[in-house]
Amino acid sequence: DVKVTQSSRYLVKRTGEKVFLECVQDMDHENMFWYRQDPGLGLRLIYFSYDVKMKEKGDIPEGYSVSREKKERFSLILESASTNQTSMYLCASSPTPGTGLYEQYFGPGTRLTVT
């Protein structure tokens, strides 16, 4: 079974702090994604990565950055946390499209509260 783990289930940070959210997958997937989930808005893509050291902006990248130094690890960074970044953050991974597998595998999520 694919396993995607996230470093924290719950996190409380203060406005202005730098926040790191870590994600690790154990299935050698090339693709990794960060989403935020808010009620009534579904999942919105923040950043994604198709390979080590590669990153692409998603739909809502403002206020976020990412790092992918190793294939299995994809980190989301909030440079200066703000209250409007209070949300559920979901990490996902998927194999390359050439495998015929297009579905994503999700971690349990990190519920971040910025006060």
Place this chain on the structure above:
Amino acid sequence: AQSVAQPEDQVNVAEGNPLTVKCTYSVSGNPYLFWYVQYPNRGLQFLLKYITGDNLVKGSYGFEAEFNKSQTSFHLKKPSALVSDSALYFCAVRARNTGGFKTIFGAGTRLFVKA
């Protein structure tokens, strides 16, 4: 614009009755369609997908979905609902993006199955 719509915020059904969760989409080209389920305080789990072939696809936990090209729909169905099916369901479509593809998620439909 490429999009996914889940017209119902909530669906209520009695245990043992059939259930349907609706999804319509708008993408250019052939759609790759997915359903995911999220149980309380958990990440999303993949349920089923349509890539090509038979319009009726079967997935996990007895769920199935029917791809209807003319109506641009991909409704999720189950013949007999269980209380344990109560969860948040997301429809998603793989769509072309600058430089590749991305997955667009609907806003989600909360399913309540009453005993």
